[in-house]
Amino acid sequence: MTAKIIDGKAFAARLRERIAEEVARVKAAGVTPGLAVVLVGEDPASAVYVRNKGRQTVEVGMESVEHRLPADTPEADLLELIGRLNTDPAVHGILCQLPVPAHIDAAKVLEAIDVAKDVDGFHVSNVGMLYTGQKALVPCTPLGCLLMLRDQLGSLSGMEAVVIGRSNIVGKPMAQLLLGDSATVTVAHSRTRDLGAVVRRADIVVAAVGRPEMVPGDWIKPGATVIDVGINRVPGEAGKSRLVGDCHFESCAEVAGAITPVPGGVGPMTIACLLANTLTACCRANGLAEPEGLAV
Numbered sequence: 001m002t003a004k005i006i007d008g009k010a011f012a013a014r015l016r017e018r019i020a021e022e023v024a025r026v027k028a029a030g031v032t033p034g035l036a037v038v039l040v041g042e043d044p045a046s047a048v049y050v051r052n053k054g055r056q057t058v059e060v061g062m063e064s065v066e067h068r069l070p071a072d073t074p075e076a077d078l079l080e081l082i083g084r085l086n087t088d089p090a091v092h093g094i095l096c097q098l099p100v101p102a103h104i105d106a107a108k109v110l111e112a113i114d115v116a117k118d119v120d121g122f123h124v125s126n127v128g129m130l131y132t133g134q135k136a137l138v139p140c141t142p143l144g145c146l147l148m149l150r151d152q153l154g155s156l157s158g159m160e161a162v163v164i165g166r167s168n169i170v171g172k173p174m175a176q177l178l179l180g181d182s183a184t185v186t187v188a189h190s191r192t193r194d195l196g197a198v199v200r201r202a203d204i205v206v207a208a209v210g211r212p213e214m215v216p217g218d219w220i221k222p223g224a225t226v227i228d229v230g231i232n233r234v235p236g237e238a239g240k241s242r243l244v245g246d247c248h249f250e251s252c253a254e255v256a257g258a259i260t261p262v263p264g265g266v267g268p269m270t271i272a273c274l275l276a277n278t279l280t281a282c283c284r285a286n287g288l289a290e291p292e293g294l295a296v
């Protein structure tokens with residue numbers, strides 16, 4: 001193996017330390033950043049995720065508020081709660097955990113969140129602001145990828161970047177963030193012809209597809225930086241399952257300059273970036289200097 005392994009767990013831990021320092025500064029100015037997380041229903045994976053979010057929010061010194069609503073909560077009640085959180089001055093970030101039950105229109109819920117408190121960065125106004133180069137709150141997973149790429153490469157200016165996947169949550173915002181850092185960006189997707197040839201051009205590859213190990217090492221340009229967003233559960237040994245990314249790790253690591261592993265790469269950065277977004281939202285709401293390099 002020749003590639004440097006980008007340790008997302010360690011990077012996220014350092015980021016949280018930095019956030020904790022910034023939270024202390026903001027608190028000294030008289031404001032405690034607050035994050036409200038809303039969970040509707042009993043989805044077990046969501047419950048674990050929300051618990052982790054709550055724990056990490058408190059660990060960096062922020063206020064964490066959780067609203068757990070039963071699965072049959074009417075949409076109107078959820079919208080009413082979001083309305084209250086929008087006007088609560090102690091709440092700087094609001095996140096409604098997806099998926100919501102089928103009788104609730106997720107798009108309607110996301111649009112109901114105050115743009116300035118939309119720490120998931122999914123509101124169309126935040127999407128528009130990102131696309132037009134204005135100050136935005138940016139989806140956490142691509143923001144985490146950008147921070148790792150900047151840390152690894154310094155300036156991304158002029159680099160060839162290929163993003164595989166065009167979802168609203170990862171692929172599209174990732175492409176915009178790379179463009180914002182002056183990379184030359186190609187977005188590849190399920191209809192892309194000769195994906196291997198497209199990926200071989202890239203100094204930076206971000207794979208966000210959800211297909212286990214679909215990117216082989218011989219698609220990777222020697223020395224490229226590979227960010228693997230995919231999380232795929234596949235059968236492992238002794239009847240157990242294991243997680244793999246969208247890139248075939250062993251063969252890609254033979255060729256790449258640096259690569260994120262799965263697990264332990266992009267994954268840990270997502271909650272750290274949620275905390276970063278909450279801090280940014282709090283600073284902006286209170287006219288305080290926002291931490292450098294944690295937002296766009």
Ligand code: NAD
Pocket residue numbers: 141164165166167168169170171188189190191192195208209210211229230231232266267268270
């Ligand atoms: P999605 O299903 O919304 O989008 C997948 C994209 O891949 C689509 O745009 C599609 O065009 C593209 N695609 C599908 N088949 C393809 C093919 N054969 N070749 C090229 N492109 C193809 O998925 P998503 O929400 O963007 O998530 C992608 C992956 O990232 C999933 O594995 C998900 O679990 C993971 N993910 C991880 C994190 C994290 O680490 N915190 C966060 C979000 C998503």
